[in-house]
Amino acid sequence: MSPAAYPDAGTATAVxxxxTHGLGKVYSPGTEAEVVALKGVDVSIARGDFVAIMGPSGSGKSTLMNLIGCLDTPTHGSYLCDGIDVATLDPEELAVLRRDKIGFVFQGFNLLPRMSALENVAMPLGYAQVPVAERAERARQALAAVGLAERAGHRPSELSGGQQQRVAIARALINRPAILLADEPTGALDSKTGEEILALFKRLRDDNHTVVLITHDAEVAAHADRILVMRDGELHEEPGMGNRE
Structure with missing residues (x-):
């Protein structure tokens, strides 16, 4: 399936x-080391949702994150990413979907130290074969969107932790993905800076981005509109939790 066949955000708002339907993951099946990490997960997340997936270590939240991010394949069940059944894609098509549909934000920022903020943000556009001049302009726009237009020429070592995470978020958004997948994005930040990053996620939600936040911290999860809790490989929605400001 070519990228042109992907549903467009403007025409597939109902998708x-x-x-996921019955999504499951078993490691080392049929052996003494067998681990059932995920058990029949059914979940639907709409465009513009801000959702937290919460759970302690070993609950299955990282496994679910890897499946949503197309970094792993399920043992059973199905996953549709923006209307595309990922099981129908070959490795090259899957790589294109992951590049175009999913933006990743990690706890450790994962910025290249010898590159400026602008160069870090623009880097994914090189893989998408976007012309050089357009890369720079789009990267400047992305940095402006996260409040860092004036820091474009700074290297990561010249930025605070919160600024580095904003650069990482701008990089994740540069291909205009359907999903922003954030794995413990405030874990390396002080509480005040963490609050600023969570406020940025809310603004992105208001701009119709879909934000999925992976966390073990209930206080962080409380910033989301929906909270899904992983327990022993099963997913439960917490009624009455989450908020929209």
Missing amino acids: PVIE
Whole structure:
């Protein structure tokens, strides 16, 4: 399936951005080391949702994150990413979908130290074969969107932790993905800076981005509109939790 065949955000608003049916993952099946990490997960997340997936270590949240991010394949069940059944894609098509549909934000920022903020943000556009002049302009726009236009020429070592995470978010958004997948994005930040990053996620949600936040911290999860809790490989929605400001 070519990228041109992907549903367009303007024409497929009714299609969930994330939809799973009976999604499961078993490691080392049929052996003494067998681990059932995920058990029949059904979830639907719409465009513009801000969702937290919360759970302690070993609950299955990282496994679910890897499946949503197309970094791993399920043992059973199905996953539709922005309307595309990922099981129908060959490795090259899957790589294109992951590049175009999913933006990743990690706890450790993962910025290249010898590159400026602008160069770090523009880097994914090189893989997408976007012309050089357009890369720079789009990267400047992305940095402006996260409040760092004046820091474009700074290297990561010249930026605070919060600024580095903003650069990482701008990089994740540069291909205009359907999903922003953030794995413990405030874990390396002080509480005040963490609050600023969570406020940025809310603004992105208001701009119709879909934000999926992976966290073990209930206080962080409380910033989301929906909270999904992983327990022993099963997903539960917490009624009455989450908020929209």
